[in-house]
Amino acid sequence: MTGPAVEDLQDLYENAPCGYLSLGPDGRIVKSNRTLSSWLGIAPGDLIGKRLRDLLSIAGQIFYETHFAPLLRMQGFFDEVALDLVKADGQPLHVLANAAERRDAEGGLMFTRVTVFRATQRRRYERELVDATETAQAQSRLSQGQLLAEHEAAELREQFIAVLGHDLRNPLAAIDGGTNLLMREPQSEKSQRVIGLIRGSVLRMSGLIDNVMDFARGRLGGGLQLDRSSKLLAMTLEQVVGELQTSYPERQIELNLDVADEVVADHARLAQMFSNLLANAITHGATDQPVEVDALLDGGELRLSVANAGPPIPQEAMQQLFQPFYRFNPHSRVRGLGLGLYIASQIAKAHGGRLDVASDATETRFTFRMPLAEQPA
Amino acid sequence: MSVIFRNHVVTAGAGVKPMLFGHGFGCDQNMWRLVAPAFEADYLTVLFDHVGAGKSDLTAYDAGKYSSLEGYADDLVEIGRALGVSGGVFVGHSVSAMIGVLASLKAPEMFESLVLVGPSPRYVDAEGYHGGFTAAQIEELLASLADNHMGWSAAMAPAIMGNADRPELGEELTNSFCRTDPAIARQFARTTFTSDNRADLAKVTARTLILQCSDDIIAPEAVGAYVRDSIPGSEMKILEATGHCPNLSAPAEVIAAIRDFL
Numbered sequence: 042m043t044g045p046a047v048e049d050l051q052d053l054y055e056n057a058p059c060g061y062l063s064l065g066p067d068g069r070i071v072k073s074n075r076t077l078s079s080w081l082g083i084a085p086g087d088l089i090g091k092r093l094r095d096l097l098s099i100a101g102q103i104f105y106e107t108h109f110a111p112l113l114r115m116q117g118f119f120d121e122v123a124l125d126l127v128k129a130d131g132q133p134l135h136v137l138a139n140a141a142e143r144r145d146a147e148g149g150l151m152f153t154r155v156t157v158f159r160a161t162q163r164r165r166y167e168r169e170l171v172d173a174t175e176t177a178q179a180q181s182r183l184s185q186g187q188l189l190a191e192h193e194a195a196e197l198r199e200q201f202i203a204v205l206g207h208d209l210r211n212p213l214a215a216i217d218g219g220t221n222l223l224m225r226e227p228q229s230e231k232s233q234r235v236i237g238l239i240r241g242s243v244l245r246m247s248g249l250i251d252n253v254m255d256f257a258r259g260r261l262g263g264g265l266q267l268d269r270s271s272k273l274l275a276m277t278l279e280q281v282v283g284e285l286q287t288s289y290p291e292r293q294i295e296l297n298l299d300v301a302d303e304v305v306a307d308h309a310r311l312a313q314m315f316s317n318l319l320a321n322a323i324t325h326g327a328t329d330q331p332v333e334v335d336a337l338l339d340g341g342e343l344r345l346s347v348a349n350a351g352p353p354i355p356q357e358a359m360q361q362l363f364q365p366f367y368r369f370n371p372h373s374r375v376r377g378l379g380l381g382l383y384i385a386s387q388i389a390k391a392h393g394g395r396l397d398v399a400s401d402a403t404e405t406r407f408t409f410r411m412p413l414a415e416q417p418a
Numbered sequence: 419m420s421v422i423f424r425n426h427v428v429t430a431g432a433g434v435k436p437m438l439f440g441h442g443f444g445c446d447q448n449m450w451r452l453v454a455p456a457f458e459a460d461y462l463t464v465l466f467d468h469v470g471a472g473k474s475d476l477t478a479y480d481a482g483k484y485s486s487l488e489g490y491a492d493d494l495v496e497i498g499r500a501l502g503v504s505g506g507v508f509v510g511h512s513v514s515a516m517i518g519v520l521a522s523l524k525a526p527e528m529f530e531s532l533v534l535v536g537p538s539p540r541y542v543d544a545e546g547y548h549g550g551f552t553a554a555q556i557e558e559l560l561a562s563l564a565d566n567h568m569g570w571s572a573a574m575a576p577a578i579m580g581n582a583d584r585p586e587l588g589e590e591l592t593n594s595f596c597r598t599d600p601a602i603a604r605q606f607a608r609t610t611f612t613s614d615n616r617a618d619l620a621k622v623t624a625r626t627l628i629l630q631c632s633d634d635i636i637a638p639e640a641v642g643a644y645v646r647d648s649i650p651g652s653e654m655k656i657l658e659a660t661g662h663c664p665n666l667s668a669p670a671e672v673i674a675a676i677r678d679f680l
Contacts, residue, residue, distance in 0.1 A: 107444030
């Protein structure tokens with residue numbers, strides 16, 4: 042009669058899937074199993090009498106003597122200690138070791154038993170973790186450095202823009218003041234025309250400086266900031282028309298304003314956007330046709346459109362119109378930076394609205410739509 | 419900041435004469451828990467942790483100050499002054515033996531007697547001197563500590579479990595003994611194993627006992643003999659205990675040797 046197979050304990054010890062090592066009270070090896078011998082490449086007989094530290098590298102010995110040996114003495118055991126044993130061929134055997142003391146009834150040390158598990162893969166994994174941590178730390182330091190550099194570059198750009206604005210605007214203001222002064226005095230017809238041209242150029246240049254500064258600011262720091270107030274829109278629009286009319290007295294501008302109420306908006310920004318659209322219409326539109334401006338408060342929405350006659354904008358150019366630095370006719374006699382429509386669209390966006398364009402053989406029309414906030418009674 | 423807090427100074431004992439115990443590289447004042455209580459009847463025992471070890475204030479760790487043993491010796495002098503120690507006994511294990519030597523030179527009145535357990539004034543061999551290690555071996559140790567793979571995985575945090583065989587060891591101790599911040603341990607190792615205090619030995623005026631273990635790889639017998647020959651009037655006792663930590667492996671022998679000397 043055969044019962045269940047009985048475990049062969051002797052064989053379990055010798056050929057266990059882990060290494061066994063027993064040390065006598067003097068710390069010398071008194072017994073080890075075949076598994077450990079084969080891992081180390083050292084015959085069992087040659088292990089007898091050695092100390093555990095004889096199986097370690099010098100560095101490992103120092104560490105063992107200063108850390109694990111006292112730990113073992115203090116606690117009577119240690120668990121999961123990473124050791125690098127040295128094989129017969131000099132190669133390291135990466136292991137995890139557990140150890141426990143066996144003491145007699147009087148507390149005298151009889152044996153210290155050590156169980157050894159191979160941990161090559163685990164050691165490699167830990168090595169990779171350490172490397173990954175170090176790499177991440179190095180990258181973090183690097184990106185912090187980059188961030189700092191970018192921050193400095195941004196500051197430099199801000200300063201550049203401030204200086205640019207200041208240095209370009211000051212002489213422009215002087216020219217503007219000078220022409221104002223001249224206009225109050227009697228001038229020949231020719232002089233008056235020249236002064237008108239100068240004022241037109243001042244206005245355009247002032248607009249260009251505004252555009253450059255807005256573009257830079259908008260790009261650098263979270264978009265355009267609005268300074269909203271409640272005002273009559275008609276006044277804002279009429280002022281812009283007045284300015285451009287002075288510069289282009291020969292052009293006809295048709296105003297259809299149905300905006301009796303006050304509108305909450307950044308009126309300076311709306312004026313800037315409208316001025317861009319109107320100046321575009323005047324300079325790009327057919328010179329013998331009027332420019333048409335329509336403004337309407339209707340159904341909780343403000344609609345403002347500027348239309349001019351002339352050749353239509355090609356379909357492929359329509360996609361690009363609102364991109365910065367885009368000029369659909371680079372050979373145009375009217376030079377600009379290609380920022381006007383980009384900034385106009387940004388102003389529309391900042392107001393929660395949008396700017397659209399429609400262009401055919403009859404007319405080219407830019408339309409700004411903006412939802413009206415709660416208007417004051 | 420109080421040095422008592424900084425170095426986690428713990429005093430005990432019924433005696434008047436102070437007896438200070440310094441721990442070595444790798445562990446903390448618990449190293450002495452099998453030895454120090456034996457002297458509580460006759461002495462005021464003082465245990466402490468070096469800054470960076472045990473329950474010391476880790477925020478007080480200053481890599482510059484502790485890059486030489488002088489920094490640790492200054493701390494020991496401060497502890498002695500804070501407690502008003504004069505004519506006391508200092509027992510130093512391993513690197514603390516040399517820290518005690520340096521402190522006794524800085525404050526000669528503080529210690530009447532020095533007990534140096536496994537001392538080494540220099541671990542690296544030099545011309546005409548056997549320290550036990552080649553410079554390359556010490557570099558390998560420091561590199562493998564920097565490499566951070568030796569023992570720092572689960573090894574430094576032994577399993578959180580009760581120890582039925584040794585109920586006197588609370589769980590708190592089981593979990594904390596021998597645990598150190600790896601960065602500090604690396605620096606302490608460098609400070610310890612690259613030190614050279616051979617020139618200081620001849621200046622020692624305190625009565626000195628050297629306790630030398632048999633078969634100690636960290637501080638071989640030749641090094642103990644060198645210390646004995648260099649410190650005027652010192653005596654050396656060879657212990658039967660093996661290894662580097664007789665205060666744990668053979669406390670009774672250590673206690674008896676210290677008693678005989680005192």
